Amino acid sequence: MKTIYKEIKVLGIETSCDDTGVAILSTKYDLNNPNNSICRVLSERVSSQVNLHSKYGGVVPELASREHLKALLPLTKEVFAEAKLSLKDIDAIGVTTGPGLSGALLTGTSFACGLSEATLCPLIPVNHLEGHVLSVLLENNSLMDKKCEFPFLTLLISGGHTQLIEVTEVGSYKVLGQTIDDAAGETFDKTALLLDLGYPGGPAISELALRGNKYKFRFPKPLCNRDTLDFSFSGLKTAVLTQTKKNDLNDPDTKKNIASSLEFTISEILITKCRLALKNTGLKRIALVGGVASNRLIRASFVALSKELGVEVFVPSKKLCTDNGTMIAWAATQKLLSGFIPVKTENIEISPRWSIENKYQN
Incomplete structure (x- = not known):
């Protein structure tokens, strides 16, 4: 059977704790066998809040949310500029909706919903832990x-x-x-x-x-x-x-x-x-x-x-061990290829205690 490849590009957004991660991942997969795929990170950025929180000896949730809000738009502009793409080139948006800090999750999810509404781009909620688990399959x-x-x-x-x-x-x-x-x-x-x-x-x-x-x-x-x-x-x-x-x-x-x-x-x-x-x-x-x-x-x-x-x-490589947008884009891609149906923005919600055993948020 002839191998026929299709390419999908997914934007990944991660804000579950104190790292703001944004990435664009390209995946070329075999239409007859989606498991046969070739992946390439087109662009990725991570903004760490370590210096801010270190003076407090740990993550301060309110400060984390505020820093995510500051970082999301600039990082997103940077990854699109580096990848030489625009929002219309993206096939789906994957965003961490749990588990994690409520305010941090809400900041990233609201940003992703805004992008989805503006572009009619499908939205994929991703479990942060699933992002880590599936990262081992990426490289x-x-x-x-x-x-x-x-x-x-x-x-x-x-x-x-x-x-x-x-x-x-x-x-x-x-x-x-x-x-x-x-x-x-x-x-x-x-x-x-x-x-x-x-x-x-x-x-x-x-x-x-x-x-x-x-x-x-x-x-x-x-x-x-x-x-x-x-x-x-x-x-x-x-x-x-x-x-x-x-x-x-x-x-x-x-x-x-x-x-x-x-x-x-x-x-x-x-x-x-x-x-x-x-x-x-x-x-x-x-x-x-x-x-x-x-x-x-x-x-x-x-x-x-x-x-x-x-x-x-x-x-995984050390940059994939820590929180990042690439693993979220990858998990969203895998969910799409497995038949997951994107969620409408009005139905998406954050789940600070979302168990990885539950396929859907609770």
């Missing part, structure tokens, strides 16, 4: 020199989420386990504040950990001795707090050792849960996604796990 991987394929296990690790998800196909996700309290990324951030390393904490902890002794402090690994795929990090945070009070933080070695021990402990927790999930599901592919997936030690630990268990490990 040849940083750990495996090929694209991931269905089905696969996903470990989603970020500042707000820690989940194990069984991925069968686009739109078919089962949460096998998740944190019952705090997220892995939040644990890094809170520890960084205790060590006076600033916000966000992940990169600073990782850098400091390189010069520390990971065995100096024996931090707890909550739920790791139980037959559950859920996570817990609140006890670990408390243990770190205790050690910061018992030890002299003016001693540089203390900070290095706490950072190294924490990073090692979190990595061990994640590996333990993923090993159990792979055993329970029989899956042979695992994807690491989300901002914390950029962590050097965690990546290295999963390379070792792949050799131990004979499974394939996939991790």
Whole structure:
């Protein structure tokens, strides 16, 4: 059968937290086999609010919404100028409508609705977590020199989420386990504040950990001795707090050792849960996604796990691990090719607690 390609261009808009992401993605797909596709990022921009929120030690929702409002139009103009396109060249608009901060989501969604109304361009609501999950299918991987394929296990690790998800196909996700309290990324951030390393904490902890002794402090690994795929990090945070009070933080070695021990402990927790999930599901592919997936030690630990268990490990490039518009454009494209019907602007709504298991917002 002759291969006949059709091209669609999708604008992706991401404003779930404190990064404003806008991108235009071109996908050429086989009309007889939509899974056979060639993708190209025509243009992408991300505006980070890290410098603004760092002085407060975390994201301030009202400020985040205000900054999204300032950034959206300039970024959108920039991506269209770089791609040498206009709004009439776009086939669909994908926008994050949940989960995330209510005000931030509303800002991005309202902007996308305005573009859709002005151009009659189809609007695709995208689950932020689905954007992360599907990002592993977009490019040849940083750990495996090929694209991931269905089905696969996903470990989603970020500042707000820690989940194990069984991925069968686009739109078919089962949460096998998740944190019952705090997220892995939040644990890094809170520890960084205790060590006076600033916000966000992940990169600073990782850098400091390189010069520390990971065995100096024996931090707890909550739920790791139980037959559950859920996570817990609140006890670990408390243990770190205790050690910061018992030890002299003016001693540089203390900070290095706490950072190294924490990073090692979190990595061990994640590996333990993923090993159990792979055993329970029989899956042979695992994807690491989300901002914390950029962590050097965690990546290295999963390379070792792949050799131990004979499974394939996939991790997106670092720019796709953090929040961005490209993954939203990609997820919207995949939803379109899977038969998803665009939503009318008057029916679209934000869902700050939208579960990835629910195909439609709730």
